[in-house]
Amino acid sequence: MSYVKAMLAVLLLLSGSVVAEIAIIVHPANNASVDQSELNRLFLGRGNSFSDGSRATPLNLAEGVPAREHFDTQVLNRSSAQLKAYWSRLVFTGKGTPPAEHPNAAAMKAAVAADPSAIGYISASDVDDSIRVVATF
Amino acid sequence: MKKSILAISLVSVLCSGVASANVHMNGFASIKGGMSTASDKSLYGYTNEWDFKNESLFAIQVRSDLGDRLSVTAQLMGRGSNDFDARFEWAFLTYELSDTMRINAGRLRTPFYRFSDFMDVGFAYDWLRVPQGVYGLGFNNLEGLSLYRTTQLGEFDSTLQLLLGSFSGNISLAGNPARADINNIAGVTWELERGWWSVRTAYLSGKVSIDAPGLAPLFSGLTQAGVPDLVSALDFNDDQSQFIGLGITMDQGEWVLISEYNRINVKNSFFAKRENYYLSVGYRFDSITPFVSFEREDHRSKSDIYQPYTPLLPAQLLQPVIAVVESQSVDTKTWNAGLRYDFHPAAAFKIQYSNEKNTLTDNRSDLVAVGVDIVF
Secondary structure (H helix, E strand, C coil): CCCHHHHHHHHHHHHHHCCCCEEECCCCCCCCCCCHHHHHHHHHHCCCCCCCCCCCEEEEECCHHHHHHHHHHHHHCHHHHHHHHHHHHHHHCCCCCCCCEEHHHHHHHHHHHHHEEEEEEEEEEHCCCEEEEEEEE | HHHHHHHHHHHHHHHHHCCHHHHEEEEEEEEEEEECCCCCCCEECEEECCCCCCCEEEEEEEEEEEECEEEEEEEEEEEEHHHEEEEEEEEEEEEEECEEEEEEEEEEEECCCCCCHHHHCHHHHHCCCCCCCHHHHCCCEEEEEEEEEEEECCEEEEEEEEEEEEEEEEEECCCCCECCCCEEEEEEEEEEEEECCCEEEEEEEEEEEECCCCHHHHHHHHHHHHCHHHHHHCCCCCCCEEEEEEEEEEECCEEEEEEEEEEEECCCCCEEEEEEEEEEEECCCCCCCCEEEEEEEEEECCCCHHHHCCCCHHHHHHHHHHHHHCCCEEEEEEEEEEEEEEEEECEEEEEEEEEECCCCCCEEEEEEEEEEEEEE
16 A cells, blocks of 8 residues: 555656746846737737736747647647648748747746746756746646 | 849849848748549640649749838749749838838739739748639739738737739730730729638729630621620620628637638629638648648639520521530639648648539539648
8 A cells, every 4th residue: 555655756756847837038127928818829929918918929849849749739739730831821821920939948038037028948957046937847 | 134133233223232231031842743644635734644834833032121111022933833943932122100000002913812912932831732723713913003001900810901913914815825904903802810710801803804816806706796785795895893702710729610702703804703612621730731622613604695696696696605605614623632841941841632523514623732841
């Protein structure tokens, strides 16, 4: 019995660490709050403002960065290939451009820390006080 | 040649003197090859010899942000079916009236169908080609204005498009090369999306004039025979046309279901009353998406145009009239099966088998095609 409990505890810890793997980040002065459906709107080009009406600039990590894949599948619920197909529908019809990409967490933090409208994401382990975390997934 | 010079100069104008951050260059390409299995039949331009040119294409798009909500976009495309001669498929200015409203002006894609805007971007969908039974009308582009408005309506994402413009170009009419003009094109499309579901409606109308030199002798013969009313019931002379389209998509993540229906009519002309639809079902196994689809084309020729004249006209005039009217009749059913394989983040491999049954002639034609779609 205690063995089962121990296993459950380990599983919970493991799943907890998976859930909190990425942090959605904004400029420290940005007090916005976002939920998953707003993140979908912003990162799929369907909206470009926070819920308080101020302008939002979504930023992606480059393809191939593990946190990008986690964000695509867990937050946007789409595979990277599906998202590429989705954006090709907008790009080649003049209806939108995908978020700008940054190569790694350091570049992402620097970009978000420099732009009050920016919203991005990084691996939770890369969080520091140059940026503010608004959600984790 | 002239077009390529124009293209190069446009591209250089777009690129010159502008910081690269304001110029976005993208492209897409498809390399497709196919053959029909029967020696005496062809389908979608393929014969029983492997052909890698017919549906292959290359395109480059340049978009330049001019600041203050104004941008210019040009898409230059070379199609294998046209010897890869590059031409502008799209060339337009965009002005963002607000965050949710934009106007495009210039050469645009006519938004008849769900996939009209990106029908050439094979990477954007799972099939090897958009369903030809529904997408085969032609008149794919127009010159004009389009207003897009995207909004949230409660739980729905709404995209409304209003359109004004005209088309002029070369087409084929009852086997004759012809010059077509569609004026006063006005249209509205509306798409509502929520979760897995998306529903789209389109309505377009325009005044169609078609000048086919091959048909002129017949029409003048009929006029001389004293039946000008028959001529005006047959010809395309500023005749009112109407396109109604409905589409529904369900994308549950694994299962993908797509269906479209349309209905087309050109009044006072021998253009058949057309009804077309397709239904497609696919399933995503991670990077592999197999699908099957069924297409139906039902074009009913307007036999009632000539029926009142059958006792009146001499056979040498009546027979060609009947031939022209009945040439518009189409009744086909097509089955497709294929798959998409995302073997690379920016490239997809496709294979598709199509089998078309022509009920009027009781002929079957089929086609195997493979291809790679790329975006860059």
